[in-house]
Amino acid sequence: MPQLVQRVVRGELDIKPFVTHEFKGIENVNQLVDALHGGDCLRAILNIGEFKLKEQGPQISQLENIKIHGGYVKRIKHTSKVNNCDMTFSIYIPEVKKRS
Numbered sequence: 001m002p003q004l005v006q007r008v009v010r011g012e013l014d015i016k017p018f019v020t021h022e023f024k025g026i027e028n029v030n031q032l033v034d035a036l037h038g039g040d041c042l043r044a045i046l047n048i049g050e051f052k053l054k055e056q057g058p059q060i061s062q063l064e065n066i067k068i069h070g071g072y073v074k075r076i077k078h079t080s081k082v083n084n085c086d087m088t089f090s091i092y093i094p095e096v097k098k099r100s
Helices: 003-009 026-038
Strands: 021-024 044-047 060-068 071-080 085-094
Touching: 021 026, 026 044
Parallel strands: 021 044
Antiparallel strands: 060 071, 071 085
16 A cells, blocks of 8 residues: 555645545445546545555654754654664655756
């Protein structure tokens, strides 16, 4: 499953402000398509059923996000099962160059 979808399912990424219509059940897929084609609906969600992610390792959280030298230094915290404690690390991520 793509990472972006995982973030939405876990509730880490709120997409509700961008959704104009929501449909429940696979039986309503035709209503969703009609709404999209009719022009009333810009973005829609079709809830087919309940879905839960399997445990996929340690949960991580971002402690800091510092802009520096054309990029960002991110300080991340995660729980280590091996060391039985919270651990932190930092990573530098350069900014994506903008197209002209």
